[in-house]
Every structure is written in C-alpha cells, then in structure tokens.
C-alpha cells in the first residue's frame with residue numbers, strides 16, 4: 001500500500017471514529033432527528049436520511065414586533081422582610097461560605113432557608129416529601145434571580161440541585177400566565193442534550209407541577225411520535241425536549257413556541273457547542289425575544305461564553321465554587337497511569353474490590369437445629385453442585401436478589417460504542433452483572449437498561465458519554481473512566497454521576513500516554529479538589545510539552561511495576577475515608593458466574 005493511500009485510509013478511519021464518538025455524546029442533531037420514524041436502522045452506519053436537508057431548514061424566523069406582542073409578566077419576586085432585612089454581613093458571609101460569585105446588576109439576597117420565603121404550598125408540599133432541609137446554594141441564590149424574571153447563567157457542581165433550580169421558578173412563572181388556549185404551545189421550554197436526561201427532568205417537572213395541574217411532556221427522538229404529538233396537541237405548559245425531535249415537530253407544525261416565555265438550556269455548554277448550536281439557534285428564533293432565558297451547567301468553558309451572550313439580555317451570572325473547571329469535592333478522585341493493554345485486567349481487579357466492599361451479611365432463620373445444619377450443608381454444596389431442592393433454590397435466588405440490591409452501583413465510561421459492547425460482553429461472560437448503554441441501541445433498550453441500573457438489578461453500567469451528563473441515579477458509588485474522555489469538561493460531568501447531593505463517591509480513572517494532552521487540565525482539577533496528584537501525571541504532562549527529557553519509553557518502563565498503578569496512593573486508606581471496609585481483593589461471588597441470569 002502506498003504511503004498516501006495508507007494515510008488517507010487511516011485518516012478516514014479516524015474520522016469515522018470521531019463521528020462515532022461525537023454522535024454518542026448526546027442526541028444531537030440527526031440522532032434525534034427523524035430517528036423516531038425508523039431512523040437508525042436504514043443503510044450503512046445507521047445514519048438517518050435527511051436527503052441533504054439541514055434540520056430546521058424549513059423553519060423561518062418570525063419578524064418579532066414587540067409593540068404588537070401580548071405583554072406578559074415575568075417578575076413575581078416579592079422578598080419577605082426576613083430576606084430583605086437580613087444584615088449585609090450575614091448575606092456576604094453566606095455567599096463567602098458557599099463560595100458564591102456573582103456578576104451582574106441588582107442582585108437580590110439569597111433565600112437561605114425554606115422558611116425565608118413564601119413558596120407556594122404546591123411546591124413546599126413536594127419539598128417536604130423529599131425531606132430537603134434547606135435550599136442548596138445554587139437554589140438559594142438562583143431562585144430569587146429567576147423569580148425576578150432575569151436572564152441567568154447558573155454554574156454549580158454536579159449533583160447540586162440545578163434541576164429544581166429552574167423547575168421551581170418555571171412553575172411559579174406558569175402559574176402567573178393566562179391559561180393555554182387551543183393550539184398554544186408550551187410556556188416553559190427546557191432543552192437537554194440526551195433523551196434519558198430529558199425524561200429524568202420530566203419526572204422532576206411532574207413531581208413539582210402536578211399538584212397545581214401543570215401538564216408537562218417530553219419530546220425526544222427514538223420513541224414513537226404519536227404519543228408526544230398527542231400530548232402537545234392536548235396542551236402542555238412545560239415541554240422538555242432534545243433539539244432534533246423538537247425541530248422536527250416545529251417544522252411539521254405539531255407545536256409552536258408562540259406562548260413560550262421561559263426558556264432553559266440545561267447542560268448549556270454542551271447545548272452551545274458545535275454539535276447543537278445551529279439547532280439551538282433555529283429553536284430560539286421561534287421564541288419571542290423578550291422571553292426569560294436561563295442556562296445551567298457544572299462547567300462553563302471559555303469557548304461558549306461569548307456565544308451564550310447571543311441568547312441572553314442583561315443577565316446575571318452565578319457561580320458556586322471555583323470559577324475554573326472544577327469537580328464536586330465530595331468525590332474521591334484516583335488516577336491510575338497505565339498502558340492500554342493493562343486496562344482490562346485492572347478493570348476486573350477494581351470491580352472485584354468494589355463489589356467486595358459491600359458484601360451483604362444475611363441471617364437465615366430455620367425452625368430446628370437439624371434444619372439449620374441441613375440448610376447450611378446444602379447451601380454450601382449449592383456453590384458447586386446443583387440441588388434439586390426447590391425451596392433451597394428459591395432461597396438462593398432471594399439471597400442473590402438481596403445482594404443485587406446492596407451492590408455498589410458503578411458506571412464504567414468508555415469512549416466508543418464498539419468498545420462498550422466488547423467490554424460489556426467480556427464482563428458478562430465472566431459473570432459480572434453488567435449492562436450497557438450507547439447511541440446505537442434502540443431507545444426502548446436504553447430506557448430498560450437505565451431502569452435496571454436505577455433499581456440496582458444491574459449494578460454495573462457500561463456507557464459512552466451518552467450517560468455523562470445530568471443523570472441522577474440514586475447511590476452510584478463508583479465511576480470508572482476506562483478511557484479518558486476527549487474533553488476535560490466531560491471528565492467533570494462523568495465523575496459527577498457519583499457524589500450526588502450530600503453523598504460521597506469515588507472515581508477511578510485509567511490514564512495513558514495517549515491522553516497526555518489532557519494531563520494539565522486533569523492535574524488542575526485534582527488540585528482544585530485537594531486530591532493527591534499521581535506523580536506520573538506530571539511526567540505525562542511534560543511529555544505533552546515535549547520537555548524535561550522524559551521520553552515515552554522511560555515512562556512506559558516504569559509503568560511495568562506491579563504496584564497496581566494508583567499513584568502509590570493507599571487505596572485502603574482512601575476507602576477508609578469513604579467509610580467503606582478495607583478488605584482488599586476479597587472474592588464476592590460476582591465473578592464466579594453464578595446467580596446472574598443476564
């Protein structure tokens with residue numbers, strides 16, 4: 001093969017790898033576009049046919065004349081005397097303690113306690129049901145700003161309650177608007193990058209909105225269009241949408257955004273990056289310009305800041321925590337500098353340790369001593385030989401189910417769909433209860449896998465970045481980055497699937513020489529969160545700079561040692577900090593192939 005042809009072939013291979021990676025970070029553009037109608041299946045590579053059209057090509061921007069538009073109210077905030085008269089030093093102390101940074105004019109005081117403000121009963125009832133003790137800082141400072149009708153950018157750690165940060169003001173906003181009339185589209189529109197996230201936001205909207213008869217629906221690709229269209233036609237005050245399907249419906253006249261006055265971009269930096277931005281413009285063009293616009297994320301890279309201003313007017317920016325890229329501090333971050341070929345073995349070792357940490361202790365009561373002996377004998381034997389004893393089988397099944405429920409939920413992130421499939425297959429054939437999710441799976445399967453993971457029936461989820469943002473699964477204890485992500489923001493979002501709300505979690509990351517360009521960002525994130533930095537990361541960072549005379553081979557040579565690679569960090573000590581047991585390497589039955597009928 002000539003040099004040229006080899007190069008071009010490898011270039012096209014890497015281009016298709018990129019496409020594979022890009023397409024799977026979310027349901028942008030064509031993934032959602034048209035895929036409800038049999039997309040994904042047809043033709044090579046499953047690309048839905050657009051016949052050369054761009055999404056939203058047929059949508060025309062209305063000529064907005066503000067003098068002719070029906071006026072609407074967007075400032076509902078009446079601070080209580082408690083909030084209004086709180087001494088300045090107390091307000092400032094709160095902001096300093098919570099690391100709140102603000103930019104903008106006329107910023108109201110935070111609502112530090114639920115009792116500070118007359119939240120509507122229909123909201124407070126749900127907050128009590130959820131047993132929230134006080135607003136999180138992004139809520140405390142974000143709510144009064146949003147309730148004032150101001151445009152807003154809210155950046156706060158993963159798992160810090162941003163969803164309720166925008167849902168609560170949305171509900172108040174809606175309850176102050178005239179009722180929907182026949183043919184009206186939604187009043188609040190929430191855009192999100194993935195279908196699973198959109199569905200999750202819907203559950204929060206329903207939890208808080210249903211008692212005041214607010215109707216909401218989710219508009220996303222991969223699911224049948226009929227029910228979504230029916231919801232829209234019946235009228236919904238809140239629509240949560242991934243952009244592709246929404247544009248589809250707008251073009252087909254199935255809904256409109258003439259009544260929309262409250263617009264949210266969740267995961268706003270993702271929504272404004274190259275994949276989505278043209279579609280976001282198409283959608284926003286359909287919304288009156290005097291709307292209220294709110295953007296939320298845990299990361300706010302420089303690249304999107306200017307772009308965001310195209311959609312915002314006289315806005316307030318609120319940051320909780322560091323102004324630079326930062327991870328949630330409740331997450332213990334451990335980086336293993338290793339080689340690609342070591343990853344599989346390391347993954348299995350890790351899973352054994354993780355799952356052993358929470359081995360269930362179970363007492364089985366039997367009526368007589370003899371039965372106890374008999375049961376014990378049979379249970380032991382069951383491990384290697386099958387027993388015809390039906391009751392015993394049921395008991396075993398029960399024990400297995402119980403240990404499922406108590407297993408440590410773990411997400412393993414891998415860069416490409418194909419590798420996700422390979423690794424999952426490998427794990428399952430060794431008896432690990434793993435399931436996977438990625439963009440080439442049908443939406444039905446994606447939903448099912450996620451629900452199995454949420455319930456704990458499948459405690460190991462192997463995923464591409466389609467699961468990196470926003471997903472709030474109860475009790476995810478570990479995140480493993482099998483592959484390091486292609487951008488540093490994604491690292492922060494991925495590991496943020498653990499350590500939600502006030503919980504703690506652990507993130508393990510395999511880092512190879514190929515990731516050297518990301519080393520600096522990662523070191524910065526680790527330092528900001530007061531984590532121990534694996535010294536080998538510095539060497540890799542130097543490699544990226546091509547300085548220091550530290551070559552690849554030297555580093556590779558050192559990596560052959562058998563210390564396990566987690567930077568000399570004492571993992572037992574780390575676990576101690578996480579409140580786990582310090583047993584290491586104990587087998588727990590997950591890997592023996594028994595008990596998991598997946």
Ligand SMILES: Nc1ncnc2c1ncn2[C@@H]1O[C@H](COP(=O)(O)OP(=O)(O)OP(=O)(O)O)[C@@H](O)[C@H]1O
Nearest residue numbers: 132134135136158159160161162163298470472501
């Ligand atoms: N005031 C509160 N007190 C305690 N828990 C809360 C409060 N508000 C929300 N939560 C809980 O915190 C968890 C995380 O919330 P949410 O998913 O909104 O986080 P997020 O900031 O959007 O995270 P991400 O950046 O990953 O999207 C949820 O389980 C939610 O129920």
Ligand SMILES: [Mg+2]
Nearest residue numbers: 162163266470
């Ligand atoms: Mg979120």
